[in-house]
Amino acid sequence: MENGSPGRRKASVRDVRRANRALLLRHLLLAGESSRSDASEATGLSPTSVTNMVTELVAEGVVVEGGQLDSSGGRPRTILSVNPDAAYVIGADVGEAEVVTEMFDLTMKRVASRSWGFPERRISPEEVTDVIAGSVAEILQEAQEARGPEVLTRVLGVGLGVPGVVERPENLAGCGDPLREPIVHAQVVGWDETDFSTLAERLGLPLLIDNGAKTTTQAEAWFGAARGVDHGIVVLVGDGVGAGIITNGRLFRGSSSSAGEWGHTKISLDGPRCRCGARGCIETFVGASAVVTAWRGPDPARAGHEMEDVRSMLAAYHAGDERAQAALDRMVEHLGVALSNLVNLYNPARIVLAGWFGDMVAQELLPDVRRSMIASSLPQPGREVALVRSRLGRDAVALGAATLPLDRFIERGWPTRSAEDGGRGARRGRGASGGDWSW
Ligand SMILES: [Zn+2]
Structure with missing residues (x-):
């Protein structure tokens, strides 16, 4: 999608549209409830752009309209809010003695959670991979039983908050190119230049990784x-x-x-x-x-x-x-x-x-x-x-990790799966390999 633009001018118009949509969606996600006029005021976007983009987001099922906000004297305003079930994100807090994996709906309400303790410490990347892959499978099974099979097609991705330094945190894990792969350096837990490409393949979902203090910071900045x-x-x-x-x-x-x-x-x-x-x-x-x-x-x-x-x-x-x-x-x-x-x-x-x-x-x-x-x-x-x-207390790390795929969704829309997918890969469901996502 990204490379197929016919001309520079057109790409820049699309970039502006995408940036405006991200601005509006971020406002709606963080505000909880808003209206067209409040959104226009908060984002600086014109009322016409807000109205057009809201129409698109409602058609996509991401935003829902419901109820009226009373405005003293003026016209009542329709309440806009994000549809919680439009998409889901998963976040994992990789601590030194425990891994907590949680799934959230699009309003970041927790829908399922698993934790796994490592009393011995010195967790290996292989153990972390096994635990998270297992926890995500269980969580998805639980979510599917509670909310129906379509849940599986709406999972945007998984975010990991890990100890240590993460090089190239902007890239998806399991991209297949060692020079672009995010790499974790965590001497204190004995991880030296570790990548999580195997986990990405096992999950069959886009996988994003960042340092746990940074994911916590993102959670506190957005919600705390x-x-x-x-x-x-x-x-x-x-x-x-x-x-x-x-x-x-x-x-x-x-x-x-x-x-x-x-x-x-x-x-x-x-x-x-x-x-x-x-x-x-x-x-x-x-x-x-x-x-x-x-x-x-x-x-x-x-x-x-x-x-x-x-x-x-x-x-x-x-x-x-x-x-x-x-x-x-x-x-x-x-x-x-x-x-x-x-x-x-x-x-x-x-x-x-x-x-x-x-x-x-x-x-x-x-x-x-x-x-x-x-x-x-x-x-x-x-x-x-x-x-x-x-x-946010102890919940901040997993919640923060889940904001990694959420932030991508706000900025870039749905992840796509290889060239022939043509868009909205997440809605096509999980496949065998995690290496062919782009976002
Ligand atoms: Zn030190």
Whole structure:
């Protein structure tokens, strides 16, 4: 489709139409409910373009009309909303000890979910492939039984939020060309230049991959505590630590998409050795394992039980246990210093403290973290920045991963399957090979 345009002028008209449609669809998806006049006002598109595009989207089944909005004195306006069952997306949160795979409808309401724990840690890409392929098959079976067989023809694709750096996150996995394949570098879990082309083939669906902190950031920016923020940072504190940086309303990636590896910036010259091989990384002071170890000493037998151990540590903290208080005070102090570096470097208006451990700390100790952050920040940016708790909690990573195919749909429409498909590949159903999708 893309290469078949007869002339430059025509292609540019089509590009403008596609960009306008994306603008309108993004507004309708994020607003929940709108009207033609509200959509025109919010997007800056002319009322005529909005009306024309709404007619197209209604004919496609993506947008539905229903009910009236009362406007004081003026004409009543028809409510526009996205049809939840027009399409579905799947997101998988690949954590170090657990993989959570979830399916959402087009309004991003969760329709099915599976989780799989890896108490031993050190998950391999092969295991992740098996677990996700199995979970997606089960989820699709469940969705088909609940909603009918046509569900299978409406799944846009699968998004993965993974630890580490993802090179070429803009490409579909399983594209068949090693030079274009998205590659994951995650030293901390032992993945070196890993690709997920086998998973793409097994799924038979378009597969998009990005770093988990970036997918979380996208979820918080669309639906959570970073919504509407032009300059913000979402920090993800679990066992590992990362950040997603929003500048001018867009995710900042750097030259090869590794920007935001905040967990491996250094706050001590001779600090503890990190899993990345260096010393003094933020992760070694504020990551869950590091803090739990500071509380009760090293205990290899408890690996994989960090969440339970953090709960016990917080209970001990409240009961007045001095070691728990010392471990958490130290964590809060280091987290504040680490956040102040972000404040001084990026001048964010808002920082969202996310991730399972970050959320538990935010729930109990947010004012202390804020005090520590402001104490180490330059006065001017420090005074202005808001530090807030995540609104999506632990769900953000899988939801964020599912926004990868959703974002593609908004920007480019339906995925297509090889040249002879002629469009709307997703509606043709899943096939044997995942390698021939384009989007
Ligand atoms: Zn490190």
